[in-house]
Amino acid sequence: MLTILLTSFGMVISSIITPTQFLWRTLMAQSSVLTLISLPVLLPFHYASSWHTLSSSLATDSLSTPLIILSLWLLPLALMASRRHLQQEPLTYQRTYTTLLSILTFALMATFSALDIVLFYIAFEATLIPTIIMITRWGHQQERLQAGTYFLFYTLFGSLPLLVALLSLYSSFDSTNIPLTLLTDPLSGTPINTLILWWVASIMAxxxxxxxxxxxxxxxxxxxxxxxxxxMVLAAILLKLGGYGLVRFASIFSYPANFTSTPLVTFCIWGALATSLICMRQTDMKALIAYSSVGHMSLVAAGVFSQTSWGLHGTIILMIAHGLVSSGLFCLANLSYERTYTRTLALNRGLKLLMPLLTIWWLMTAAANMGLPPLPSLFGELFIMTALITWNPWTILITGITAVFSAIYSLYLFQASQHSSHPQYLKKMTPVFSLEHLNLSLHLAPLVLFTLKPEIICLT
Structure with a gap:
């Protein structure tokens, strides 16, 4: 695993020093090799103990390992999806773009494998810099500056209480090691009000x-x-940083997490229902996919706050499945945008007559997004719903309605983009290339693997 970290850092150097004519081929080869050598980490012998130590500050376990593999799996796919629109950029901008993507992947791996809470916080915040540069520089419209400002201030204002809580933990226990730091009321001797304050400050980020x-x-x-x-990176990996941090800190703050579960779970399941309703009135393809991510992540948070084994298993399954599915949906939306130059659903219609092979990918990805059996999204949602019903039987009403609306807006996205007659101005379209079919197939192939061997991504 330490070799994987060093190799990912080598990609950053390669992005800077590789000659221009070999830049894309070198990075694609490096990222593909990096992904392949990381796959054996999923083998069961790595889960024989709770932690697989890399160094005094880095370690992995059955929670962080699937997320690291997901980060590495999507790196070559992101490079593959970006190459077409980056070919029109100057060579310096292409090199900068690939360097930022490599730095972001390395920071994500450091975050998921950090054994020290302070190192985790530093790597967690380091992901902000390359992401905001990519949004503000390579965004499609002038609103990208406003989007970058929103992203910056939400992240920073949420992270400041986390920093204060970590400093308080260190001053009280002289340790910020994740496996050794455990705050329960009988062991810590800390007043419950103080523990709840630390817990709330920690989870805000x-x-x-x-x-x-x-x-x-x-x-x-x-x-x-x-x-x-x-x-792709935002939907597939960066959102999972929040779920990973919640699971980690819920194990540290076990007593206050149980004490505050009622208001947090209630707000999460209500938010999942609200965002499902919001999805049904969206006219922008990417906005609809983004709001569906909010709904799925609200279910993930509810599974964590339920503080049950089923909830935690459903959380990790849904995070991995959603990472692949949402990234695939954004790829499909981008393929349509590159050919129609609009993301409006009313103008992206009748595409099955123009790109029939792409309709198959739309159908499969929309089915995975709605949780069609036997795909892993269904099992993740069922695990979380079972945990919530055990927590309070009345939650079956809200979660059931949320699941229905999730199916409705997924089918709406597929029907609106593929059926009916296409606009008259869409006479000719660039066909879908083999590289783009390969990209989409690599998004959905792991879902088939997880369906056949779900124990790969289940907590043990």
């Missing part, structure tokens, strides 16, 4: 990054304005 409904206003703007690689 993760709820803004997740994002939970109420702290989500930056997400649709960032997704709509970001370039394709930015949207």
């Amino acid at each position: 993760f709820l803004a990054k997740l994002p939970m409904y109420g702290t989500h206003l930056w997400l649709p703007k960032a997704h709509v304005e970001a370039p394709i690689a930015g949207s």
Whole structure:
């Protein structure tokens, strides 16, 4: 695993020093090799102990390993999806773009494998810099500056209480090591009011990054304005930083997490229902996909706050499945945008007559997004719903309605973009290239693997 970290850092150097004519081929080869050598980490012997130590500050376990593999799996796919629109950029901008993407991947790996809470915080905040540069420089419209401002201030204001809580933890316990730091009321001797204050301060940054409904206003703007690689990384990995942080800190603050579960779970499931309704009135393809991510991540947060084994298993399954599905949806939306030059659903219609092979990918991805059996999204949602029903039987009403509306807006996205007659101005279209079909197939192939062997991404 340490070799993977060093190799990912080598990609940053390669992005800077590789000759221009070999830049894309070198990075694609490096990222593909990096992905392949990381796959054996998913083998069961790595889960024999709770932590697989890399160094005194880095380690992985059954929670962080699937997220690291997901980050590395999507790196070559993001490069593959970005190459077409970056070919029109000057060579210096192409090199800058690939360097930022490599730095972002390295920061994500450091975040997921950090054994020290302070190192986790530094790597967590380091992901902000390359992301905001990609949004503000390579965004599609002038609103990209506003989107970058929203993203910056939501993240920073949410992270300041986390920093204060971490400093308080260190001053009280002289340790910020994740496996050794455990705050329960009998062991810590800390008053419950202080523990709840630390817990709320700690999760604010993760709820803004997740994002939970109420702290989500930056997400649709960032997704709509970001370039394709930015949207893919945002939806597939950066949102998972919030869920990963919640799971980690819920194990540290076990007693206050149980004490405050009622208001947090209630707000999360209500937010999932609200965003499902918002999705049904969207006219922008990327905005609809972005709001659907908010709804799914609200369910993830509810699974964490339920503090049950089923909820935590459903959380990790849904995070991995959503990362692949939402990234694939953004790829499909980008393919349509590159040919029609608009993301409006009313103008992106009848595409099955112009690009029939792409309709198959739309159908499969929309089915995965709605949680059609036997895909892993269904099992993640069922695990979380079962945990919530055990927590309170009345939650079946809201979560059931949310699942129905999730299916409705997924089918609406597929029907609106593929059926009916296409606009008259769409006479000729560039066909879908083999590289783009390969990109989409690599998004959906892991879902088939997880369906056949779900224990790969289940907590053990």
